[in-house]
Amino acid sequence: MRDLARLPKAHLHLHFTGSLSVGSLGDLARERGIRVPATLLDGDPLRVPATQRGWFRFQRLYDAARACVRSEADMRRIVDEAAAADAAEGSVRLELQVDPTSYAPFVGGITPAVEIVLDAAKAASAAHGLEVAVVVAASRIRHPMDARTLARLAARYAGEGPGEVVGFGLSNDERSGRTDTFARAFRIARDAGLAAVPHGGELLGPDHVSVLLDELQPDRLGHGVRSAEDPAVLADIVGRGIALEVCPASNVGLGVYPDLAAVPLRALVEAGAEVALGADDPLLFGSRLVDQYEAARSVHGFSDAELAGLARSSIRASRASVGSKATMLAGVDSWLAAPA
Template identity: 55%
Template sequence: MRQRPIELLPKAHLHLHFTGSMRHGTLVELAQERGVHLPHALVEEWPPRLRATDERGWFRFQRLYDIARSVLQRPEDVYRLVREAAEDEVAAGAQWLEIQVDPSGYATRFDGLTSTLELVLDCVRAAERDTGLGIGVVVAANRTRHPLDAKTLARLAAKYVDHGVVGFGLSNDERRGRAREFEGAFRIARRAGLLSVPHGGELGGPRSVRECLDELEANRVGHGVRAIEDPYLVERIATQEVTLEVCPSSNASLGVVRDVAEVPLRRLFDRGAPIALGSDDPLLFGPRLAEQYHIARESFGFTDSELAELARMSVRGSAMPESRRKRMLGDIDSWLADPIE
C-alpha cells in the first residue's frame, strides 16, 4: 500500500535538547579538533547502549552527555551545532523547532549565563536566516541543582521573552528533584508569558505528571508517558489540552519500556491526549524526528490521517506565532489532501 512521505509532512519539533541535537559526525570531528577523548561508547559502539532506570545507568547516560557537551568550546562550535540541527529538522519536514538549553552547562566557557544565552540566540537567528526554519528557545533548569538556581534561570529567560525565548523547562532525573520544589521559578517564567514545559512521567510515575500540572501549571509535559498508569490523569490531560512530548526512541533506549512497541503512544492518542512526537537526544539515541513518525506508522499502525493529526497537535502545542500556526495547519491539510501517487 502506497503511503504519503513522512518527510514532507509539515510538523513542529517540541522536544529536542541542545547538546543532544548534535550530529554524531560533528561530535567526533570536534573532539579530534579540541583534543577531547571520546569513550568507546560514543565512537565504535554508537549509539551507546543505555539503561537509565537505575542510578548507575542514569549516571552513565549523564556522563556521556557531559563528555559530548565538552567538545563545544568556541562560539563557532555552537553556531555549527545550531545550523546543523536546523538543517536536520528541515530535512525531517519540520517548519518549527523549540530547542531546550540549560545555559548553566556552558556558562564557564562563554563568560556567564547571560552571554551564553545571547550566543545561543544569535546562533538561532543565523540558523533561521540560513534554513527558513522557525526556532524558539526553551531555557531549562536542572532538577539536580538548587531551586534558587532555577529562579536565576527563570529571571534570565524572562528578560529575553521578546528575543527568541519561548518557554521554561525542568530536566534531568525527576527522581532527584520534585516538581513542587521549583514552583517559584516557574511562577516567574509564567508571569513573563513563557510556556511551562517541565519533564515528568518518564522515570517517575503519574505523581510526577500530576505535580507538573498542579504545581507548575504545565502547558506541556516532557515525555509524560507514565500518565497512562492513571486513567483519570489521562482524562485530565486530554480535557486540559496539555501536550505530552512523547519520544519513543528515547523511552526505549533509556529502559522506560523494554521495546519501542511498548511505548503507550497509541493508547494515549486514542484516549484524546495531545501528543507532540520528539527525538529528545538523537546524539545518544540515534533516530531523529522523522523516524519517530515512522515508528508511529510502522509500530502502532497510525494512518496518514492520524499522522496528520499528530502533526497538528505538535503545531497547536507550540509557542509559534499565530500566523505561522495557521499556515502550518493549512500545509498539513494540503499534505493529507494530496493524492497518493
C-alpha cells in the same frame, strides 16, 4: 504512503548538545583534543536500565559530549546543524532546549550563552527556512535558586518568533530534587508569558505527574508517557489541555519500555491528549524526528491521516504565532491532500 520528511511538523523536544550528529561530535572532540567514550561515536543507540545506575551512565555520556562544546563557534554550529537536520525532515518549527550553565564558562557567563544561542537560532531560521525558537531549562540536580535565576534570564528574552525564548523547562533525573521547590521559578516564567515545559512522567509514574500538574502548572509535559498508567491522571492532562512531548526512542533507550511497541502512543492519542513527537537526544538514542513518525506508522499502525493529526498537535502545542500556525497547519492539509 506519503513521504514523512515532507510532512510539516513542529519539533518541541530536542536538547542542545543531544542534537549533535555523531560526526559533528567527533569533529569537536578532535579539534579540542578530547577523548570521548567510544559509545558516543559508534552510532549504536544507547540502551540502559531504568535505574539510578542506568541514568548515571546516560548522564555521564551526555556530560562527555557537552565537554566538547567550548566556544561560541561550537554553540553556533550546534544550532545551525540542528536546524538544518530538522528542516530536511520537514520541521517548520523547532523549539530547542538549552541549559546555558554548562557553556557559560567559555563565553563569559549565562547571559552571553543565551544570547549566542538566540542569535544563532535567528540566523539558522533564515538560512534553513524554518522557525527556530529556544526553551531555557534548569536542572533538577542544582539548587532551586539557580532555576529562578535562569527563569528571570529567560523572561528577558521572551517572545514567540525565531531567535526568542518561548518556554522554561526543568530537566535531568526526575527522581532528583523536590518538584515543589521549583514552583517559584515557573511562576516567574509564566508571568513573563513563557510556556512551562518541565520533564516528567517518564522515570516516575502518574503520581509524580499529578505533582507536576499541581505544583508547576505545565503547558506541555516533557514525556508524560506514564500518565497512561492511570486513566484519571491522563484525563486530568487532557482536561487541562496539557500537551505531551512524547519521545519513543528515548523511552526505550532509558529502559522505560522494552521496545517501541510498548510505548503507549496510541493510548495517549485515543484518550484525547495533544501529542507532539520528539527526538530528545539523537546523539545518544540514534534516531531523529522523522524516525519517531516512521515508528508511529510502522510499529503502531498510524495511518497517514493519523500521522497528520500528530503533526497538527505538535504545531498547535508550539509557541508559534497565530499566523505561523495557520500557515503550518495548511501545509499539513496539503500534505494529506496530495496523492499517496
